[in-house]
Amino acid sequence: MDCFYAQVEMIRNPELRNKPLGIQQKYIVVTCNYEARKFGVTKLMLIKDAREKCPQLVLVSGEDLTPYREMSYRATELLEEFSPQVERLGFDENYIDVTELVDKKLQEERGNGRNPGVCGHVYSDQKMNVNNWAHVRIAAGSHIASEIRAALYNRLGLTGCAGTASNKLLAKLVSGTHKPNQQTALLHESHSHLINSLDHVKQIPGIGYKTSKRLESLGLSRISDLQACPITLLEKEFGSSVAHRIQMLSRGEDDSAVVPSGPPQSISDEDSFKKCSTVSEVKIKMEERLRNLLVRISKDGRIPHTLRLTIRQFSPSNKWFNRESRQCPIPAHISQNIGAECQAVPALMELLMRLFEKMIDVKMQFHLTLLNVCFSNLKASNSTRSSIGFYLTRKAPPAAATPLKGSTEAEQHTAESFPLKENSSAPHTAPQTVGQPTAPVPTNHHTMLETLPEGIDLEVFSQLPEEIQQEIIAGQRHAAASSSSSVRSASKSQAAPPKGILNFFSRAKAADLPSQCDGVLLKEHSQTNRGSTEATQGASSNFPKGVVDVRPTGSLWDPKQEMHPFGQSYDTDQSAERCGTTAEPMDSCCSSSTSCGQLPPQSAEMECAKAGGDQERAPFPHSVDVNVFSQLPEEVQRELMAEWKQLKPTPKIPVRKQSEKAKASRGKRTGASAGASSLLKYFKPS
DNA sequence: CCGGGGTATT
């Protein structure tokens, strides 16, 4: 995506659109829009330098990543509608493996006699040969890239670049060759031209700061040096694994798979500052981080089982490169309590301070410049309780929802019985092996409610339809029983596929972003066309004028695309225009002007559900009581509807070859999460 | 080598 944070801020506040805009984190401009770049503002520039270059620069704080994170996942999820093989790289890049989509497209087009050209640029203006099957496949990929970019723009308002190539390395490199809001395809004859166009090994993704320094020390700083280097020399310096990998990269070869990312494996919150040197200050800052994290983790729905604290200490000479961290397991009673807000804070603070004291002797002077708190080892909550609890406890009067134990007592107990010791094989780390229920079952109620999770509002509970009540209770039992079945799946599925109505109550609030697929963009568009700034015009000129009105026109290979007679590709503007307008988006119903209208993405999806085939008014699962439903908060209603719509088709999970390691470490999660296609699956237990 | 995130490997 082009200058991602700046784009998001311009969507949130369209008045920023035609102004030079910088996103500020502390004293640095981390990114800026193209308007600002015209003045010489660059990424990671000091604020004062940027102000010198561009006194009118508008600065927006980007220290809270929430809007960017949410938009980032929307984009990833949009890509996942095309194929589940989507790998995130940071917030603003994704790899997508379109191999199968290309197969399908080519099969469908087989024998129709038309030979598609490439959509967008071709690297180094190489001429495509329509009789070359490899070329045809790349060309097909370029059309998919075009559809995806059109969908990103139409539905989320985002512009960006795409590279189409035969592996991840090359795709990434080629994607940057035409910069903002354009796409480039790479044909195999140009592979070496591309890779050799880099003038330093450090520019190869995968070769970072350290590796490039070591290569330099061997006298290998250019790509050709690394390509020609005897492998034995590299092996001596880096070991066999890294040696082979970097040499392959230097030749443009990359056999790594696109590994579906799924929901994040850890979530963290950090802040940096000039100085923090007292324990009370540390506690305040730590608790801020922690509270932010608790909000995020409860939206995610999974339960963290590991807590990590990272600090950076000031040292006059050695100002960089010094982060230290300590981590510990989160004892079950604490982690189980994390869903609902607040009551876990004291216990977690206690853990954090113990971690802190492993690194810092508080009796001595210290000077911190950064604190980071991280939740990791995220596992699906195995009972219904955290998810239903998230919804039910929100309005619950404290008294009604409070479990028997005084929380203070519980915390103290926690602190006492689970001391953090440097080398102790902590007793609490011993997993409640096989048959043990991990969810504590309250024992204080008498009726059938005795199995209710603590913390839920009985009044709300009693108003739920009976089937739902039953399911909640069954869920509790199942939670207890299922840990035995989790012998293999325990370590396995960090995220189980959604099952049952209970998942509907676990939803996070819809992202708090303004709608993008709406009149704002149209308006902006006409404004920019009317001649505001060059940068905005430059960007929009890479899309057809009427891109918001894009509607399906039949086949991707529609003859109306007027491909160059012999398959040669178009140049930017024309090709973008044609591809953007005529390519049939997969989400055809959403890109039609009727349903795209003024609706935000989620609403648009609901419109799609109606427009497309299934005409029932509200597709309620039969277990849902409409009366209860209608009393739910509106956001919840919307999310439920969106969810129901998506449940109908059960996407199959394609089995793909991945590297063994990738499989071993992530196959579980990716497999499980691939089945869920909800917009919000990243914010709930999936 | 700044900022606020992420990932995998050792």
Place this chain on the structure above:
DNA sequence: AATACCC
């Protein structure tokens, strides 16, 4: 837990 990589 540290170190490497990515944005």
